[in-house]
Amino acid sequence: xxxxxxxxxGITIIYPSGRIDTSTAKNFEEGVMKTISDSQLVIISxxxxxxxxxxxxxxxxxxxxxxxxxxxxLALADMPEKIHEVFKMSGFDKILKIYPTxxxxxxxxx
Amino acid sequence: xxxxxxxxxxEIDRVYDEIKExxxxxxxxEKKCFDILMIVDExxxxxxxxxxxxxQEHTFDILLEKSSQAVHIQLTDDGIPFDPLKxxxxxxxxxxxxxxxxxxxIFFAKQLSKLITYARIEDKNQLDILVxxxxxx
Numbered sequence: 001x002x003x004x005x006x007x008x009x010g011i012t013i014i015y016p017s018g019r020i021d022t023s024t025a026k027n028f029e030e031g032v033m034k035t036i037s038d039s040q041l042v043i044i045s046x047x048x049x050x051x052x053x054x055x056x057x058x059x060x061x062x063x064x065x066x067x068x069x070x071x072x073x074l075a076l077a078d079m080p081e082k083i084h085e086v087f088k089m090s091g092f093d094k095i096l097k098i099y100p101t102x103x104x105x106x107x108x109x110x
Numbered sequence: 111x112x113x114x115x116x117x118x119x120x121e122i123d124r125v126y127d128e129i130k131e132x133x134x135x136x137x138x139x140e141k142k143c144f145d146i147l148m149i150v151d152e153x154x155x156x157x158x159x160x161x162x163x164x165x166q167e168h169t170f171d172i173l174l175e176k177s178s179q180a181v182h183i184q185l186t187d188d189g190i191p192f193d194p195l196k197x198x199x200x201x202x203x204x205x206x207x208x209x210x211x212x213x214x215x216i217f218f219a220k221q222l223s224k225l226i227t228y229a230r231i232e233d234k235n236q237l238d239i240l241v242x243x244x245x246x247x
Contacts, residue, residue, distance in 0.1 A: 022155040023122045051126075051144065053151050054215035064206055082144045089221055091202025095209055 003031035011106065012039035017048035020056030029059045036063055040072040043105045047078035057090055064096050073097075077105035113172040117158045125154060125172065136176045138243065145222040146174075146181055146241055152215035153185055153194070153237060161189025161235065176243075180224070183239040192235060193228040195220070 001024035006013045014035055020028050036042050044060070046052075060076070067074040076098045079087065087093050099105040111132050115121050129150060133143035150172060162168050170187035199220075200213045220226055225240040 019126065021122050021126065021151055022158075023119050051147060053148060053155070054211065054218060055155070057214060058211040061206075061209060061211055068206055082141065086148075086218070089218060090200075090214055091204075091209075094203070095206040 001027055003028065003035075005031075005035050008106075011041045011043060011109065012036065013102075014042065014044045015048060016044070016046070019051035020049065020059070021051065021053045022055040025053075025055035025059055028056060029062070032059055032063050033066065036066060036072075036074075040070070041109050042067060042072065043075045043077055043102065045078045045102055045105075046076065046080065046083050047102075049080065049083055052083055052086055054090075057086070057092060060092065060096065073109060075099055075105035075108055077102045111174045113174075114169050115154060115158075115172055117162050117168045117170070119155070119158055121158070122151060122155060125150060129174070132174055138176070138181065139245070141245070142181075142241065142243055146183065149219045149222050149239055149241065150174075150183060150185075152219045153239075156194055156215060157185065157187045157189060157235075161187045161192060163190060179243055181241045181243065183237075183241065185235075185237045185239075187235050188233060189235060191230050193230075194237070195226060195228050 001016060001018040001020055004015045012035060014032060016028060064074055076096055087098060099108060113125060113128055115125060126147060129147050154172060157170055173184040175182045194216045197213050197216050199217050223239045224242045227238050229236045
């Protein structure tokens, strides 16, 4: 699992890649929580994610709660079908903002 | 395929790779393989984290067998008696503020399997899981 981040007109974009399971969730957590700590608008793009387990969802939930507590916004985008299914199975699609494409996620902030 | 797994969270990576190989060599679709990976990952993680309380090294077994319509998965460990299926399901309708992560892994394993049973046999925990290979199930 690798994480790269980018800043684009006031938005922080996080691109994790590979798989987020129990053995990689710690790195994912550190990368995400550090990155969002000083951002109001965050997009996490899942385009390069092959797999996510409950350990990965735990980190996304933490990030969602953190962003809500600072009145920021978190959008999730570009999910492969199987990844989206995991979010739906967990009910996270009802409590987090998920957009089919990066452009739609970005547009949701304006 | 029989995997001998140590109670070390880093083993999950190796288990993942072995199952991928199993799927490829048994013509299991990527979609179904994802389900199998998730079931094994969540249940094996649970064993590694909670089954052993003596800080010793333990090894547990993961068995995968494919039949024409299904994959049978069996996990056997010599840890403390624990039936993960008794854990209550998470409330998937609660709000972001109230949402708790506990129990989600077991819930996923239940959702993705056609049948899942627990038994305590000769001082071992045994989980048997059946995953249908029919696309609609």
